[in-house]
Structure formats: structure tokens, C-alpha cells
Amino acid sequence: MINYIEVIKEVKCWARKVGKIQKEHLGENMVLNTKSSSVDLVTEMDRWSEEFLMNAIRDKYPDHAILSEEYGKHDIASNYLWVIDPLDGTTNYAQGLHVFAVSIALQYQSKTRLGIIYVPVLDQMFEAVRGQGAYLNGNAIRVGGKAELRESVLATGFPYDRAENPDNNVNYFSRITPQVRGIRRMGSAAYDLANVSAGLLDGYWELNLSPWDVAAGVLILEEAGGKVVYLPEKRGVSLVAGNEVICQKILEEIRAVDSIGS
Numbered sequence: 001m002i003n004y005i006e007v008i009k010e011v012k013c014w015a016r017k018v019g020k021i022q023k024e025h026l027g028e029n030m031v032l033n034t035k036s037s038s039v040d041l042v043t044e045m046d047r048w049s050e051e052f053l054m055n056a057i058r059d060k061y062p063d064h065a066i067l068s069e070e071y072g073k074h075d076i077a078s079n080y081l082w083v084i085d086p087l088d089g090t091t092n093y094a095q096g097l098h099v100f101a102v103s104i105a106l107q108y109q110s111k112t113r114l115g116i117i118y119v120p121v122l123d124q125m126f127e128a129v130r131g132q133g134a135y136l137n138g139n140a141i142r143v144g145g146k147a148e149l150r151e152s153v154l155a156t157g158f159p160y161d162r163a164e165n166p167d168n169n170v171n172y173f174s175r176i177t178p179q180v181r182g183i184r185r186m187g188s189a190a191y192d193l194a195n196v197s198a199g200l201l202d203g204y205w206e207l208n209l210s211p212w213d214v215a216a217g218v219l220i221l222e223e224a225g226g227k228v229v230y231l232p233e234k235r236g237v238s239l240v241a242g243n244e245v246i247c248q249k250i251l252e253e254i255r256a257v258d259s260i261g262s
Helices: 004-025 044-060 090-095 170-179 189-197 211-223 244-261
Strands: 032-034 041-043 065-068 072-074 080-088 101-108 111-119 124-129 134-136 153-156 182-184 203-209 227-230 237-242
Touching: 004 044, 004 101, 004 111, 004 124, 041 044, 041 090, 044 065, 044 080, 044 101, 065 211, 080 090, 080 189, 080 211, 101 189, 101 211, 111 189, 111 211, 124 189, 124 211, 134 189, 134 211, 153 170, 153 189, 170 182, 170 244, 189 203, 189 211, 189 237, 203 244, 211 227, 211 237, 227 244, 237 244
Parallel strands: 065 080, 153 182, 153 203
Antiparallel strands: 032 041, 065 072, 080 101, 101 111, 111 124, 124 134, 203 237, 227 237
16 A cells, blocks of 8 residues: 555645646647537647656556546556546636646545645645645645525536537526625636635536546545535536535535426
8 A cells, every 4th residue: 555645745746847837838829629629628738748747657656547638548457546637727728817727636446545736826736635634735724614605606617518518507507696695617627626625615516527627626625524416417527516515505506407497
């Protein structure tokens, strides 16, 4: 069994190195390609960042499997699986906006044991090792304590295929928006989860995410005392997150919309 406390120190170094290069090249003209739709971008920096992280993992842990956004799964027989999103918030990055993050998680026997989310421009390092609490730049963090939607600021996002698929979160957004203090659309699921973990946002929901979007963030949030409820009836990885009370209130609104449509 590896020492996760020691491993996370190394992982944070990797993330800082990647983040430094991302920050240095922010705002430059770059080659843009699309993946599943015309709005689902991938940049040269996505690919460079992924290659850097995958090489670092392979050099240090050659017997570990890797699941990454652009490459997919480097599938070898292993109890260990690294789940990485080298640049979460590609659309922001391509626009020159400062909200993007490096997300890295390590799972053992399908359970996430450590996770980091690094936000280069803000130099924010969110981290957690299972059972050891959650931290932001070395300071312990906890989810917020609000109990009413009307006092809460939430975050959400929308699937890339929102123009083609009606299961696109617009109906939930329309119902919840009038009931809360505010809703933020950060453009990075990892950063949304990190901010909920630190009590900077009060709750979050989103549909049709991928494992690399949430693996690190879910662990950090749970270690910060938060709750995550998955929506298995929805597409991909769909979830609601927050403290237990706010999480339940968001879930109730989603269920109410679903009952109207059924």
C-alpha cells in the first residue's frame, strides 16, 4: 500500500508545473479543435498538459492505470487508477478567461484515495486524502452552513450537447434561479466542487459530466463535510452537491420538475 500523504506532495508539484505553463501561455493564439460538438473544444494546451501528467505518472508508477479526458483509459491490470483532467475549463482558457483548473485523483480498488484541484491564476491548491480532511493552500476547509435556498449562491453548468438534447438542465435552472440569492456558471466542474468544499459556494448541480470532471472534487467535498447525491437516471455523471440540507433542497426542486414532466 502506498503512502498517500507522500504521494499527494508529488502530485501537487506536478500540478504546479503544469499550471505554470498554462498560465504563461494564457491568452496566446492557439489551435482549437472540437470533439463531440461544435462547442466542445480541445486546445494544444489540453494535449500538452495531459501528456506531461501521463508521463509523470508512468515514470513514477508504471504499473498504475490512467483515465484521462483526451486519451481515455490507459488500461492495464492494476488496483490503482489515476483519473485526470489536465485542463478543466477549456472554453474559458481558449477565451483567455482565468477560471480553469488541473484536476488529479488517485483511486484504489475503485475508491478515490486522494485528489487535488489546482487553479493556476489564483494559485489555489485544493487537496484531500481520504480520512485526512480537506485543505485550501494548507488551511482546513469546510462546506458552508446555510440552510435556505434563498440565502444560497449555487453553481451549475450545461452539457455540450444542450442544443440537441432536451435533457440539458435548462428546466432545472429555470425553476431554481428565482429561489436563490444567485447562480454562478464558472465553466469548470472541478472548480465548482472545490468552491462548495470551501464554503465559497453553497451548492452545485450538473448533468452529464465525466469521471475526470468530478473524481478529485467529490473527494475534496466529502472530506470537507459535504454531501454528494448522484442522479443515476440522468446521463453520464449527474450529481447534486452541498451541505446535507442544501443538497436535499436542490434535489427536491429537481424531483419537482421531473414530476411535472412525467
